[in-house]
Amino acid sequence: QKLTFSLKIAISSSLSKIHLNVSHGRLCASSTSFSQRNNSSSANLKVDHDQTTGVAVMHMQSPPVNSLSLDFLTEICITLEKLEMDKGCRGLIITSSQPKVFSAGLDILEMYGKSPERCGEFWKAVQEMWLKLYGSNMVTIAAINGSSPAGGCLMSITCDYRIMADNPRYSIGLNETMLGIVAPFWFKETMVNTVGHRNTEISLELGLLYKPAEALNIGLVDQLVPEDQVLSAATQTMTKWLAIPEHARQITKSMMRKSTIEKLRSNREADIQNFVNFITKESIQKSLRMYMEMLKQKKA
Numbered sequence: 001q002k003l004t005f006s007l008k009i010a011i012s013s014s015l016s017k018i019h020l021n022v023s024h025g026r027l028c029a030s031s032t033s034f035s036q037r038n039n040s041s042s043a044n045l046k047v048d049h050d051q052t053t054g055v056a057v058m059h060m061q062s063p064p065v066n067s068l069s070l071d072f073l074t075e076i077c078i079t080l081e082k083l084e085m086d087k088g089c090r091g092l093i094i095t096s097s098q099p100k101v102f103s104a105g106l107d108i109l110e111m112y113g114k115s116p117e118r119c120g121e122f123w124k125a126v127q128e129m130w131l132k133l134y135g136s137n138m139v140t141i142a143a144i145n146g147s148s149p150a151g152g153c154l155m156s157i158t159c160d161y162r163i164m165a166d167n168p169r170y171s172i173g174l175n176e177t178m179l180g181i182v183a184p185f186w187f188k189e190t191m192v193n194t195v196g197h198r199n200t201e202i203s204l205e206l207g208l209l210y211k212p213a214e215a216l217n218i219g220l221v222d223q224l225v226p227e228d229q230v231l232s233a234a235t236q237t238m239t240k241w242l243a244i245p246e247h248a249r250q251i252t253k254s255m256m257r258k259s260t261i262e263k264l265r266s267n268r269e270a271d272i273q274n275f276v277n278f279i280t281k282e283s284i285q286k287s288l289r290m291y292m293e294m295l296k297q298k299k300a
């Protein structure tokens with residue numbers, strides 16, 4: 001199974017290279033389509049692709065809380081790759097089918113008690129998801145219909161636009177320090193690019209999770225809507241973004257993001273090594289164990 005996932009990531013990476021050569025200025029006409037149905041027991045994603053609008057909605061449905069495991073990340077990467085290659089898909093909305101949670105972030109169990117090799121494979125998949133999403137030529141909108149801590153927040157801020165359910169029970173933020181771990185430079189830079197240096201400094205050092213109104217106030221999300229309108233608001237916003245001349249929007253996006261992307265692209269191996277060395281430390285493993293116990297206690 002491990003080999004299969006490595007292979008999938010490898011295929012996915014090479015497709016990405018092909019894509020980079022052909023993606024700018026692609027035509028908008030819809031000729032091909034990709035659809036993924038939720039009728040397989042292994043599928044944690046449902047993709048509804050409306051070929052008439054060119055918009056795909058990716059519903060995350062990995063119970064209980066859409067935590068990003070290696071399997072789930074691999075599934076997301078393959079789906080992103082297929083949609084990116086599909087000329088008929090110009091916009092992507094990411095949302096959750098799980099109640100109350102957009103995504104609980106990286107799967108803590110992937111970082112606890114695992115071999116260095118497995119940790120490395122996991123981190124490569126995290127990088128891959130970020131590279132695909134942050135560098136996507138599609139218009140990407142996060143329809144955040146639940147809590148979105150850490151990796152869930154990262155996923156949201158890699159999108160072009162964020163719409164969150166106006167429910168004070170939900171929160172969003174890069175809370176890594178609360179787990180005794182450190183958001184790597186590319187998490188940090190994505191956050192700086194979203195809310196600025198000072199907000200990021202406070203937010204990351206304190207591991208803050210923001211209520212929707214606070215998140216709107218610092219620009220971590222762009223819009224709040226009633227919970228039952230998150231998807232419709234995302235669809236409306238998508239229409240506006242898709243009305244902009246495509247090549248101009250794509251080049252502008254690339255100009256804004258390419259230095260951050262390039263920094264990770266040219267340092268992937270070192271970044272993996274850094275993660276593995278850090279996460280496998282005895283003291284960090286202890287912090288993760290305590291955090292997981294705290295999560296269980298909170299439930300009891």
Ligand SMILES: CC/C=C\CCC/C=C/C(=O)SCCNC(=O)CCNC(=O)[C@H](O)C(C)(C)COP(=O)(O)OP(=O)(O)OC[C@H]1O[C@@H](n2cnc3c(N)ncnc32)[C@H](O)[C@@H]1OP(=O)(O)O
Nearest residue numbers: 067104105106107108109147149150151181182275278295
């Ligand atoms: C050099 C770089 C080094 C390191 C960089 C690493 C960067 C890490 C990034 C991350 O994303 S770390 C993950 C951080 N995530 C969190 O802190 C979220 C923790 N979860 C929660 O706060 C809540 O679960 C919730 C998302 C708000 C949902 O709350 P709810 O009450 O609805 O559910 P509950 O808490 O009962 O959880 C259900 C079930 O799921 C398990 N769970 C929750 N989150 C995770 C997770 N991220 N990974 C794995 N498992 C998770 C939780 O323990 C429960 O399990 P149980 O049913 O078996 O008890």
